[in-house]
Amino acid sequence: MILNASGCLDALTAPAVAQQLDAFVAKTVTLEPRQGNEPPRLAETDHGMLNSIGLQNPGIERFSAEVLPHLEKLGVPLWASVGGTEASDYREVCSRLARFDSIVSIELNLSCPNVDLAAGSASEIVAACREVTSKPLYAKLSPVLPDIARVALAVRGAGADGLSLVNSLRGLALDERTLRPRLGRAVGGYSGAALRPVALAAVYTCYAATQGEMPIVGMGGVESGRHALDLVACGASAIALGSVLLSDPDAPARIRAELACELDTREFAALEQARGAAHRPAER
Numbered sequence: 001m002i003l004n005a006s007g008c009l010d011a012l013t014a015p016a017v018a019q020q021l022d023a024f025v026a027k028t029v030t031l032e033p034r035q036g037n038e039p040p041r042l043a044e045t046d047h048g049m050l051n052s053i054g055l056q057n058p059g060i061e062r063f064s065a066e067v068l069p070h071l072e073k074l075g076v077p078l079w080a081s082v083g084g085t086e087a088s089d090y091r092e093v094c095s096r097l098a099r100f101d102s103i104v105s106i107e108l109n110l111s112c113p114n115v116d117l118a119a120g121s122a123s124e125i126v127a128a129c130r131e132v133t134s135k136p137l138y139a140k141l142s143p144v145l146p147d148i149a150r151v152a153l154a155v156r157g158a159g160a161d162g163l164s165l166v167n168s169l170r171g172l173a174l175d176e177r178t179l180r181p182r183l184g185r186a187v188g189g190y191s192g193a194a195l196r197p198v199a200l201a202a203v204y205t206c207y208a209a210t211q212g213e214m215p216i217v218g219m220g221g222v223e224s225g226r227h228a229l230d231l232v233a234c235g236a237s238a239i240a241l242g243s244v245l246l247s248d249p250d251a252p253a254r255i256r257a258e259l260a261c262e263l264d265t266r267e268f269a270a271l272e273q274a275r276g277a278a279h280r281p282a283e284r
Helices: 060-072 087-097 122-130 148-158 193-209 225-234 251-265
Strands: 002-004 042-045 048-051 078-082 103-109 137-140 162-165 169-171 188-191 216-219 238-241
Touching: 002 251, 048 193, 060 078, 060 087, 078 087, 087 103, 087 122, 103 122, 122 137, 122 148, 148 162, 148 193, 162 193, 188 193, 193 216, 193 225, 216 225, 225 238, 225 251, 238 251
Parallel strands: 002 238, 078 103, 103 137, 137 162, 162 216, 216 238
Antiparallel strands: 042 048, 048 188, 169 188
16 A cells, blocks of 8 residues: 655645555644744755645644545545644544544654654553544654654554654754755754665564554655565555655656566565565575
8 A cells, every 4th residue: 555644745736646546644734723834944955855844734623624625536545644732632633533434544643853742642642542533543653762662562552553654854954155054943854765774674673563463654765666665574564655756746656566566576466475574584
């Protein structure tokens, strides 16, 4: 299954791209509207890009009334991404989303590097959301957690159905002339090719910690079918595309075809057969 990373694709301006996906993940929505961070918000770097959007969104009320009806017309399954400043915010947004049949899963954004972290632990937030919805909950975790395996086990115990790994890293770029930060907020979320080994490590670690019992959406620097296969081998059951969508609108279809070729070359009859291959003993 191929999705987009939340916030990396505007489906309403590029519906044809969104319709190449197996599911579309909406931009993170919060209880109240957010204006986002001051500009500039984007900066290219040598091996990726920085963004500092700051979870700009219309709030759950307008999202439900004005945005969701248009997303439903795409004809693809929808995932909602939820953010907040405390557990009660996440809970309220999930409660309001629970009534929409078009939303098949909810991703809890617990790790955005462009806003202040929510009060309360990841497991507390998951538990609060679990009380108000039966929809699958995916916890999106940061790659800089000192013990990501421990957090993965904690959110599973709190009721998470799956994991999304990983969010972007904190990064900074300076203007060559002024030596001042190129982003308005100075520090932003770093994504792109350089994030790929970090994502592989997180997926590998969490798959092992959960013994492969939680579905994992792997993301971070995926630009080809081989990159997608590497994440699957580490333990991902689905792949999300991020920065590549900005430069290659045909990436979902291309990477799906490349992944199918990679599986066929290695004589995997299905994606699930390749999942976790990196954990298997070497053949002698």
